[in-house]
Amino acid sequence: MADLEELYREIILDHYRSPRNRGELASPPALRAEGFNPLCGDEIVVTLDVNGGIVDDIKIAGQGCSISQSSASMMSAAVKGKNISEVRKTIATFKTLMSVHEAQLEESDTPEPEPIDLNALGELAALQGVVKFPVRIKCATLSWNTLAQTLDDAGV
Amino acid sequence: MADLEELYREIILDHYRSPRNRGELASPPALRAEGFNPLCGDEIVVTLDVNGGIVDDIKIAGQGCSISQSSASMMSAAVKGKNISEVRKTIATFKTLMSVHEAQLEESDTPEPEPIDLNALGELAALQGVVKFPVRIKCATLSWNTLAQTLDDAGV
Amino acid sequence: MSLDVATLRKDFPLLDRKVHDRRMVYLDSAASSIPPQCVIDAMSTYYETTHANVHRGVYATAEEATRLYEHSRKVVGGFLGAPHPDEEIVFTKNTTESINLLAHSWGRKNLTAGDAVVVSIMEHHANIVPWQMLAEEIGIELRFLQVSDEGYLVLDDLDQLLEGAKLLSITAMSNVLGTINPIKELAQAAHAHGALIHVDGAQSVPHLPTDVATSDIDFLSFSGHKVLGPTGIGVFWGRRDLLEAMPPFLGGGGMILDVRTDGFLAANPPQRFEAGTPPIAEAVGLSEAIRYIQGIGIDEIRTHERELTSTALKAIDDQFGSRVIVHGPPAGDLRGGVLSLTLEGVHAHDVAQILDSVGVCVRPGHHCAKPLMRFLGVPATARASFGLYNDTDDIEVLLEGLEATAKLFA
């Protein structure tokens, strides 16, 4: 049960119960992308306003489990007001957090990745319990992949 | 090895080495049918002259293993000169001889078939060793099925 | 309970397993069943004492392997009430391949643009996608029977949908709702409209008596791994005259009479539909599984699972009331042991995760039935499903887990 408590930390449940930045921005002008987890049917819609290289506003819509929803909510809080390169960096850090353990679980020979600065992740660090539940990693990364997609599509 | 000697009785090898009634009759007028064992590639061609309800002549062509070849040879000897109803009866008796044991081998619940008069089969009785080798039963019956086919096709 | 589950459980080694220091409570038989030791041993013994490729071999083990493999047709055919097992039982790799076989072989031969095939919105993707592929390829029309709010097939427009249809392909039991469909009546209706009927028996064959002859159906498919048997094998049954008229599906060794450089001649059924080395050990395992089920009795299994289902439905309702929705019909004759749950305010994934922490195995998701999920208006459900090895103590742990879930998310 220890693991389960790590998965469902209070802060995660809080974001699930009271998701931040919920909704959709008018698009256009907002950038928009949809993410989809075919295995469990989770769907996420990320819309964001980028002005002068800064994420002025971001909203999250869609449906999913507590992990995918809270991850999306935390993500929205983490990137709002940041500039694109900071956002990209946060995405990369978060994905490393999730993939480290994926690699370890498979006992693969891939070299140890760079250590992550958990402090830099702030609240997001609460999601590290997810990596003990490999099936749920896709839940946690869905919104992040969708955000990355949005940026890629827009070429920013 | 006892079983093997039952399979390869001297008389069977004799028919294999010196097949009786080998060849093909001109058809028409002769009745003709081809038989085919897809599992081992055996092929048999049966041609026969039927006059006034009597099998006046019969010839066997094709290729196959010792069992299929000797069975065909013995069959030709057994039916030559007989009338159709005797031929039909011999076919039925021979097929019973082969199928009895097929049923027994599968321990099925089918009722015991009529006992066969082995004496009535003459030389053919030598083939009863085949039934201990279920895979070879199809070899032994190939020519008989082909003969039955010929009669059926001709409606005699 | 009508079965002595405590004794039966000793036959299932996997049920001894502990997860997270708890007894494993397996409630996912609708996804795959647990094989009894005798099935596992039958396959091991086969590999240890007999294995050889079937057909064509004359040596002792090849002959034995062939006999075991062919005998499996009789065992399976006997279980289904098939009139001619030797010619009618086709071994495939799973239900999905069986339905694809039907769509490719029978479908391409008998269907042309505009012909209709009727399915229902409660079908598993295995009984939807192959027909959609045919729709794309040759332009058949795919029609859907609807589902009522209680989870029953809506039969009001059955005659209308069957008008001019060539095939009704329908599940005998829903893998999401547990609904048991009236196959005999559906067969009658299909035949009355000159259509054939294929039954997806993936969920019904393991849990309900099947008799293809008295229910007067034309084709049936099911999977070994849901009927206490191994993975890697499925069954396709077809009426002999229909199979005889069907062209081959996959091409290769074993399904031919002759091959020349300019063409081939197909063998008779069932070989015609079994290209390549078949699932031999799996057929041995499957027939052992069926013998095991027959030893207990499919009627007894149905009675047991029916009782369990009633007990579970009542207990969930008593304890959770409107906080838990169980989709599908009420307990009774028309409901199998499949409970798709929605817990208020909690996603199915989270339900399943927390149930796992108390050892309970349920499956969250769309259960390969997305059209039905859209109709139900939920993205996913947490599905608990019973097998003959389940008992009321399993239901208790399920309830404990649901309570813990509700509390965590309160």
Place this chain on the structure above:
Amino acid sequence: MSLDVATLRKDFPLLDRKVHDRRMVYLDSAASSIPPQCVIDAMSTYYETTHANVHRGVYATAEEATRLYEHSRKVVGGFLGAPHPDEEIVFTKNTTESINLLAHSWGRKNLTAGDAVVVSIMEHHANIVPWQMLAEEIGIELRFLQVSDEGYLVLDDLDQLLEGAKLLSITAMSNVLGTINPIKELAQAAHAHGALIHVDGAQSVPHLPTDVATSDIDFLSFSGHKVLGPTGIGVFWGRRDLLEAMPPFLGGGGMILDVRTDGFLAANPPQRFEAGTPPIAEAVGLSEAIRYIQGIGIDEIRTHERELTSTALKAIDDQFGSRVIVHGPPAGDLRGGVLSLTLEGVHAHDVAQILDSVGVCVRPGHHCAKPLMRFLGVPATARASFGLYNDTDDIEVLLEGLEATAKLFA
């Protein structure tokens, strides 16, 4: 001999078997191999401790089963030298299904009437019939490479046959002649003509080193049951970019991203090609088999079987001279351990029957290669084929049996 066969044999329980009071001498590995105990145990253990349906499950055993299944792709991919195992290794039911997958999916998408596919007359039916079915259906042209009297592919007209061809589909090793074909050169020639190359690896993968990357091929198929693994599983490998461009083959659960009543969206490879519950236990068994082979070393196996083949060819020639014909090339680099025998005046069926009586398992028949049999001018051969567990004592018993056969039919 380069392998310590006496020790290795202890790993293969079936080799302990007596038939007709004699030690069983298994010389039919070209039809199916014998699985070592570790493979049998891996599957039993899987069923006893882990079994659950893969994907979608969040509970402990479902997650473990999924991980085992997906990990098998890495093991298989590693063995083949596949650059992207997770995306390129598709599990099928056997080689035959793999080739049918290629014909249906790649074939229907990329071939139209008049397009040519090149095979050879030494192909197994599995690599002929699927193309003949396409020829019937969409009018492709099937061209055949010929075979020389020594059993080699005739390459003189290769360029001519490849002219305008879209695919060369060829066995890496003949299951009748033992001929090892020059895959790398064939791949070069195919690519030079803008054609792709599919390799039937059913006989080569178990006995010769395979490296799809360095031999620069596009597709490869093989079967679990010939590579010390279980029945019920095959492998289809394709280059990632090619797989990504291929439409689905069978439709159903697991191969979709979404299903609506009006259509479906296919998943990415390899899932796109794996409809329905896959052969999970079989994948566990197959990866264990591959690990076992890697433990011994495929190069060592090849060396051992090469030596055995030389020894056998020489011994047969010494003892029987012209009374026995062994079809195919002489011992050496271009010959695998498959000996198709014709004994003067004796049908292959009889040879195999009498060999059985001394415990020797060989296969009589056309070996699913009728076009080749027609070329050889024989209705059937008796085929003895080696595996890593064979040794010179097996050859001695083979010779004893052949002598007995010759005597009986003298």
